[in-house]
Amino acid sequence: MPELPFTLDQLRILKAIAAEGSFKKAADLLYVTQPAVSLQIQNLEKQLEITIFDRGGRKALLTEAGRLLLEYCERILNQCDEACKAIEDLNSLKGGTLVIGASQTTGTYLMPRMIGLFRQKYPEVSVQLQVHSTRRTGWSVANGQIDLAIIGGQLPSDLENLLQVIPYATDELALVLPPKHQLSSKKELLKEDLYKLNFVTLDSQSTTRKVVDKLLKDSGLDIQRLKIEMELNSLEAIKNAVQSGLGASFLPVVSIERELAAGTIHKAFVADLEVERELKLITNPSRYTSRASEVFKKNILPQFASLESPLRQT
């Protein structure tokens, strides 16, 4: 690693003298005394073993070596200015990238709206959304590839300690039926009724599926007895299957708002059964938090948070 034969200050002085044609004027311009300028140029000349200025006459004139150096000097100083500008933009949220993680459901139905709101406020910050499994999302947050994420499932316990996990909203997993289904007309179903249904579910790897299974089991149901017509790996596919009358399913309400409004899917109520999961914001407290990430957490998320969420208070 080579020693640096000059400093940025020296280059700045060089440039000023070249522009003003005088050591004294350069000194005034830079708000220092004339000897300071003289000494710095002398150091520069000594270190590079060149003569930079002809100081004979009325004004200081560049030598060939001086002109050569000045060229580089201007380029270098321009780069410095650019760097400052870029950093400033980053600080004032006029640049940079926010990387957000999400699981399938939130990534598909919730994040687009949040990101839309964020970009409306900070159009110059670009946002990257990474949709992965809860597990992988957690790891990405842990090692800094993702600034913040929203997950709906359970983190591995090692990650849970490492990361900051803030519940910020609940997501109801509604029992949905085809509108023409015979049970759709009933005001309220009983738990027993569930055993009569044919289910179209997410595949068993999926976070949402695991959550649903766990919640049903917790509420006393024997999930082995539930009839599973088919397993699909896409919520959209399941929605289509339900709409086509192929069976029932538990789906996040956020994913079926449109269909409920249009009446193409029926949401049923089951007595004594509340299938709800917490959506949680996860961040890495031991890592640098970008301004963009901060702002997202403080200003954007609360608008989507439920009343009990700690985020509401901020």
Add this chain to the structure above:
Amino acid sequence: MPELPFTLDQLRILKAIAAEGSFKKAADLLYVTQPAVSLQIQNLEKQLEITIFDRGGRKALLTEAGRLLLEYCERILNQCDEACKAIEDLNSLKGGTLVIGASQTTGTYLMPRMIGLFRQKYPEVSVQLQVHSTRRTGWSVANGQIDLAIIGGQLPSDLENLLQVIPYATDELALVLPPKHQLSSKKELLKEDLYKLNFVTLDSQSTTRKVVDKLLKDSGLDIQRLKIEMELNSLEAIKNAVQSGLGASFLPVVSIERELAAGTIHKAFVADLEVERELKLITNPSRYTSRASEVFKKNILPQFASLESPLRQT
């Protein structure tokens, strides 16, 4: 003029840490202690109001802002290295430009050989030859547009004091005749014979012409009585005219070496008449002397200098 928010040293440290992934290793690499590195990065972070490294885990990782800054950092440091290399090349005569001035005659017949020799030794230094009148050449040397020059005429007296003038060779201005001319057969002419000749001369502005006129006058000749057939502004044209039998002329021997060898021009001797002028090297002592200029003066010129020249001793 804006303050500089960072120093090259800080950038160098930043780069080293990014490369090594550790403050300590970077410190070792740069031959400083670890706190020095830490403090400089802290200063940098404070001044730019950003966090550059995540120092949580095993190794220091760049944040987004850090990566952004590093990009500029590398560009800036590369430019610095390049600047150093360019300056070094200039110092070691592996680059740069030598600007040489000359009058018509020396520029045409002498300089090409000198420059050839110089470029043979220093092929990476480019040479620029500027052929102008003695007067203009002198001014160019005075204000630094030309590094050094060779002139054959008299400088204006104000310039003569300002510049360093070193005679380095004599240039004989020979009387030349067409080979078939009746006087070409005579071994030696008398001054009187000159009045019988028809002259083809340079135009009266030319330095060489003025020198010839002055020298002839000084040796007692009445230049009004000399018959001037025509005035041309090019030595080559005059040579052609003489070869074609149109008349006689006084020409610098350096310009007719080839023709004398070929016998297409006859050089005559005139009793009691020596038409010689001094060729002088002029430089500007109050200005920076480039390495290339130095070398040209010390190593190249003496090889073309006559025995009495002060340059022979160097």
Add this chain to the structure above:
DNA sequence: TATTTGAATAATTTAAATTTATGGATACTC
């Protein structure tokens, strides 16, 4: 010749960066 202007120099002061020494946090070892 006297005066002014710009740059170099010397001595002092001021500021900044480096070092030594130390403490705390985290990861690796047995």
Add this chain to the structure above:
DNA sequence: GAGTATCCATAAATTTAAATTATTCAAATA
């Protein structure tokens, strides 16, 4: 899981570098 090593942060002291004031020198202007 205590011990140890590693790495970074911090504090105080030292050293180094840079800026200022004051002065001299040289060149240019009047």
